[in-house]
Amino acid sequence: MTCPIVRTHPAVIAQASATAAVQCEGRFTLGVGTGEALNEHVTGERWPSPKERRDMLEEAIDVIRALHTGQEVNHRGRYYTVDRARLYTVPDQPVPIYVSAFGPAALDLAVRAGDGFCTVSPDTEMVRRYRRSGGADRCVQGGLKVCWAESEENGIRTAHRLWRNELLPGQLPSTLNTPADYSAASTLIAEEMTAAQFPCGPDPARHVAAVREFADAGFDEVYVQQIGPDQDRFFDAWHRDVLPSI
Template sequence: MVSVGYFLSCEEFGPRELVEQARKAEAAGFDRLWISDHFHPWIEEQGQSPFVWSVIGALSEVTSLPITTAVTCPLIRTHPVVVAQAAATAAVQCRGGFTLGVGTGEALNEHVTGEQWPPPPVRLEMLEEAIEIIRALHSGEVVSHRGTHYTVDHARVYTLPERPVPIFVSGFGPAATKLAARAGDGFCTVSPDAELVDLYRREGGGGRLVQGGMKVCWADSEAAGVRTAHQRWRNELLPGKLPSTLPNPADFTAAAELVTEEMVRDQFACGPDPQAHLDKVQAFVDAGFDEVYVQQIGPDQDAFFDGWKADVLPRLSRGA
């Protein structure tokens, strides 16, 4: 049986709104939470980007749901030593119910320090080394490290949870998926790609958890949902390497002008038909995912939680 969580969007909502959404998600019957970790929103219309670690601290006080970052990039903007300390504190705040999701990130968020944005193979090397450092620090030992990409000088994380923080690795292609199988405790991605799930399990992922994320727009009509989804998340349909290489929200906003409402209609479940939403979740179930996280696009969160509580989650729990 798939476990269904709610996906909190730091690109689209401020910290107080995210905390309130977490409350509503738990009341509606969602099992867990994902939360994005960005410095910038993707496009100007999204309009937010709070510091995720502050938000997680607030979430830990209002919900008992487990939380995963989807995903943190421990490469350039935030050194792995700092990510290790932040994740350990979050796990203590969440009483152990915290998972660190990591990935190779995007220039959109990582270029802000002025460092060069590396090519994909180098970013994968950096991520694997970063995971090694984070795991070492989560052991509670004093860590010194001089590697290809990072130096750590006699660092120790003192505030630690009872058990090391699980680390899930994001992947959108074969190389990152193999890294997830090799270095992670689980795998996360945002498309119902059965081939990637199979690759992850063949390469060593075995029975470890696989998480997937999706977006919907519950609205009074399909047309209204499509309009909102197109305004807020048309960037989701940009092809190829653009999402990882464009440096600013203004660049994404310009590029996303190529995305039509019809393309958005095909991508997202929009409107009040529960079956359309169920079908999108079922695609992840059929691809072998263990957990699916759903993000409601736009401000009408109450209608989404009411609709999913009444007409979607009960059918998922029955396997319908």
């Protein structure tokens, strides 16, 4: 998942993703979204409005798809210029491009421009709308963060320390410019809110229930991220106690 609209030109993303797809023998999917100011402001460019970023992303996807053909591309668009560019290493099949969406307008973009839709909330209505609007035969991916730990209390503390920023409301996550801004805003997020957001601790049933929420909402794939450094025990516990129950 990356943002191909400000900090990195879509032609660069096209080359990187085409190479990755060849290296992975076709087992590669490019995820794209409208990004966050925290990452994109470093070039000093103006941070566009959400509507403008969606328009930029749609044009960027067009540029990437054109370059993935392996043909020479000349593009003079509203936001991007490509001058006689050609990729010499391209996969046999086009790289699938999945669009990240958290609201109706972005979801409509995912329908128009993407090969799939990805998000981090098991929102049944978003999936239904995507299916009804043209995504009936396309993949829907969900991203789930968990914190496997020796105790629920330890898991909550770790998740709150490392990922409480995910609970920031509205446009804050996409408009804050610096880590200091994130830290200041995140003081508004209490541990109790983190506990309600992420499955924390060693109880397999809580982790199974979180995955089933995505399944029940109609998702095709769920990608699980362990919060914190205890990766080995997370993998062991999920392999032993969680996956057999899903």
